[in-house]
Amino acid sequence: MTDLSVLAVTTGLAQFWRFGTTTTVRPRGPFDVSYHELGALIVFLWWVSLHIFQTRDERIIGDGPDEYRRVTRATTLMFGWIAIVSLMFKWDMSRGYLAFAFPLGLIGLLCGRKAWRVWLRRNRRMGRHLSNVLIVGGPQSAEAITLWFQRHSDYGLKVTGVWVPDASTKPNQSLDVPNERVPVFGNNHNLLHAIGETEADTVIVTDTEHLGHHGLRDLTWQLEGVDVDLMVSPNVVDFAGSRIHVRAVAGMPLIHLEEPQYAEAGAWPKASFDRGFSLVLLLLASPLLLVAATAVKATSKGPVFYRHRRIGLNGAEFFMLKFRSMRVGADTELSLLMAAQGGATTPLFKVKDDPRITRVGKFLRRYSIDELPQLINVLRGDMSLVGPRPQVAAEVELYDDRAHRRLRVRPGMTGLWQVSGRSDLTWDDAIHLDTYYVENWSLTGDLVIIWKTFRAVLGSSGAY
Missing domain, CATH: 3.40.50.720 (NAD(P)-binding Rossmann-like Domain)
Known part of the structure; x- marks a missing residue:
């Protein structure tokens, strides 16, 4: 019913946008119908197409990208057939009408599915619809x-x-x-x-x-x-669906597992995307960067930027840039604070209610503004937009063999564990997410993580 409502509203808006309140306009061609009747036909065919492509199959509802992929495929092919039919019968439909209805309808359908997915997952977490x-x-x-x-x-x-x-x-x-x-x-x-x-x-x-x-x-x-x-x-766990294929050998179904994808994570498509997108972000965020730099300089003594030695790709060291959010000399106090909180022997050194953070620094950290200078690290090639977070040498010394796989790719400004709880995650959960990312990398996955990062930052969950 949501699909049907979205399609009806879409065709109505397309007609209003193209023809206003006029109801007598008709496509030129062999079929004597009005745009009202054409819209009703498109809605019916579109809705049936969604059913034919099994976009409402219970096995894909609420989980994974397949639901969205099927909706997109059904919509694209349906409008392709409309174009073919109109060309065959020389039916001159308004291109503006179709150009408005097609993308708006697809966006509406995907948003409707997303809204139901959010509702379904919320109810499942409460023990319903299981x-x-x-x-x-x-x-x-x-x-x-x-x-x-x-x-x-x-x-x-x-x-x-x-x-x-x-x-x-x-x-x-x-x-x-x-x-x-x-x-x-x-x-x-x-x-x-x-x-x-x-x-x-x-x-x-x-x-x-x-x-x-x-x-x-x-x-x-x-x-x-x-x-x-x-x-x-x-x-088989910790394998993305794209790496799993079923093959029939001599009549026996076998599961074929593709090799880890960390080589692809270092290839030119990801590097080009990182540098291009980081440059755009730097230009857009330049006013915010200027305000943040002024606030840091005006409220506490010391430099604007904090340069910290981190471990990057294949164990190489580099200096990561941040806006300074702590008082000068804060590094010398870390060991005492970690010993007091009982975290000196575990990776992911984090201190809750850290007394070293300045008032401005607390605000910058809450909304991750202090991380924005790392876009310069991305432009240099030291870091990526998405990847495991870079850690200090003392933390890397505590790595086991599994954790060392984090170093197979460039460290990132954000990653899976940042959008899955950030500092609230345990070390085991964080390393599980990072190794999953390393071995199952995809550019689409990076885009999803970037989108979720914006949501996590605005909600400021797990940030301290």
């Missing part, structure tokens, strides 16, 4: 998936039970997970009984060896006509 999941496999893998779904509740899956088809279980046995009881059923129960007990509408198979050689095939037969979705988890 799919109950029965895990088929061992308790160990079931616990891992249950905890994963608990941390990502806005994606709409909740584990309500586990079925281990080749082992017996104790009475009232359940998974060892916090905040909820997830019962475990053994071979004294069949699949349909476990589904009924857990009220599951989705079955996820995690360990196929528990089913035997033909067990998965037999499982699909048992679920025929039950209206339950069946999925198989390959236990």
Whole structure:
């Protein structure tokens, strides 16, 4: 209904913008219709096109880019067919009418989907509109998936039970997970009984060896006509969908995993985008930079800029620029403050309620204005707009092998962990997000992170 409303409003606005309040204008050609009738036809065909391309499929609603991609494809092809038909029959429709309706309608549809997605995820976080999941496999893998779904509740899956088809279980046995009881059923129960007990509408198979050689095939037969979705988890995490492909080899489906993408993150498209976009941002933010520099100089003694040695690409050192937000000599006090807060032995050195920060510095940090001089680092090639945050040598010395993968790409002004909680994240969460970014880089992902950064900065969440 939202799609239909958006399309009706779009065609109405297109007609008003092109012809005003005139209702007698008709396209020239073999079909004697008014623009009112043409608009109604376009709305119908557009709405049907969205249905044909399965843009409202429950499997893609509320998660991932596929929903938006299908809406865009359906809209583009529908208007392509309109152009072809008008050319074939020499039907002279107003180009201004179509040029207005097409982009406005697409933007309206995408905004409508985004609004519903926000509503859906908010409700899912409150425990509504969830799919109950029965895990088929061992308790160990079931616990891992249950905890994963608990941390990502806005994606709409909740584990309500586990079925281990080749082992017996104790009475009232359940998974060892916090905040909820997830019962475990053994071979004294069949699949349909476990589904009924857990009220599951989705079955996820995690360990196929528990089913035997033909067990998965037999499982699909048992679920025929039950209206339950069946999925198989390959236990592949931390891989973006673009790196995962299913191939059939000798009739056997195999999952092909592409190599990590950190080589692409250093290629010329990203470098060109970084330098071009940072130059534009510097020009647009120049008045703000001037005001911030004046405020820093007028309110505290010391230089305007703070140059700090950081570790960059492949361990190379560089000086990162910031507006000075602390009093002069603040670095010498860091070790005492970290020892007092118990964080001296962990990376991501952050001090809450830091007494070294000046009044102006607190404001600059709240809205990340102190970070803007790093655009100069991006122009120099020391940093990127998006990437893992550059850290000091003392923090890098605490890296393990996994954390060292952060150094495979240029450090960034913003990154995944900045838009996912910023300083409120634990070190393990931050390193998980950064390594995911390094291995699954894409230019589209960078654009999404930049957009989310603006939202996080305006909300000033996790900044101190």
